[in-house]
Each structure stands twice: as structure tokens, then as C-alpha cells.
Amino acid sequence: MKSMDASAAHRSELVAVAAERRWAYVVGIIIVLLLAMMVFTSLHWAAMPPSRVETIDPRKLHISGEFVEGNLGTTLGADGKVVVRLIAQQYSFEPQCLVVPAEMPVTFRATSTDAIHGFVVGTTNANVMLVPGFIATFTTTFKKAGEQLMPCHEYCGTGHEAMWGRVQVIPPDEFLAKAGRGEGVSCVPR
Numbered sequence: 001m002k003s004m005d006a007s008a009a010h011r012s013e014l015v016a017v018a019a020e021r022r023w024a025y026v027v028g029i030i031i032v033l034l035l036a037m038m039v040f041t042s043l044h045w046a047a048m049p050p051s052r053v054e055t056i057d058p059r060k061l062h063i064s065g066e067f068v069e070g071n072l073g074t075t076l077g078a079d080g081k082v083v084v085r086l087i088a089q090q091y092s093f094e095p096q097c098l099v100v101p102a103e104m105p106v107t108f109r110a111t112s113t114d115a116i117h118g119f120v121v122g123t124t125n126a127n128v129m130l131v132p133g134f135i136a137t138f139t140t141t142f143k144k145a146g147e148q149l150m151p152c153h154e155y156c157g158t159g160h161e162a163m164w165g166r167v168q169v170i171p172p173d174e175f176l177a178k179a180g181r182g183e184g185v186s187c188v189p190r
Helices: 002-047 172-179
Strands: 073-076 082-089 092-094 097-101 105-112 117-120 127-130 134-141 146-151 164-170
Touching: 073 097, 073 172, 082 097, 082 117, 092 164, 097 172, 105 117, 105 127, 117 146, 127 134, 164 172
Parallel strands: 082 105, 097 164
Antiparallel strands: 073 082, 082 092, 105 134, 117 127, 146 164
């Protein structure tokens, strides 16, 4: 009887070892596939960066190009598109306050002069990282009028906690009346 019990225990052990070995192979194959996907993706993106990447020289932002001081803020183009240009720098946004219309698409074009900064607008889906040397572009629509906070959400140094701005969302007709004068719309009267 003892030899039969030993034989059954031995067979059980062999079955358990075989099952463990199969699962070890399955897990090993999954790990190899994940590593292969990581390597392929890394090499693919290194060889072919995303097509919408725009670069800019952060040392010349304030001197020439679309991010000179007089071009920052919200503008209404001749084609009716609303564009906001913004620069992040330690420890502020330029401009500190933006005015945008409600219920109209708004395209943000932003960059950083010195470090990686985050840009998020209150309870909206406007959320992007600003990296020196690159222009971040996204379009969003603000659903209702009101004021939203605009903090930096990427740690950028010892003054990070004070880096925030605000976005005033105004009714579309009020925005169009202000923007119709051919100048940028600002929180500060010009």
C-alpha cells in the first residue's frame, strides 16, 4: 500500500512539475514579446519621429518669430480661427491671463524657454507638456463661460508651486466684439 501511495505521489509531483514548466514557458514568451515590442517601438520612433513635431530655438523666442511678446495671447485670424500663443518659463506663463471664447474651437500653440513645464486648464481636457525646443499644439473647445485656473503640473524647480495663470472664458459674441478690432484679446485693457 505504501508503494502505491508513493507511486501516486510521484505521479502527482510529475504532473505539477509539468504544469509549472508550461506556465513558465507561457510567461517567458509573454515577457519576450513585450520586450520585442518595446525595442521595435523605440527604434521605430527614433527613426521616424511623429510627423507633427515642430521645433523652435528657445534662445530666440522673444527676439523673432511667432512667439515675440506682441504676438502672445489670444488672436482671431482672418479665417475666423482663434489661436492662443503662450510661453512657459520659470516660474510663470507669458501671458499670465488668457481670454478665450466659449463654444468655439481654440488652438493653443505653446512652448517653454528653459525647462519642461506642464499646462493644464482647470476642469477641461486642455493638458499638455511644454518642452524647450518644441511647439506643443492642441485644439479644444470651452463649454461654458467663467474663469479657469491654469497651473503648471510638471515640477520645474523651487518656485513651481507659484507657477499658475488663469483663463477667462467669455461668451462668443463678446469675444468676437473685442477681437473684431484687429488686435489681440487680453485680460488687461489695452
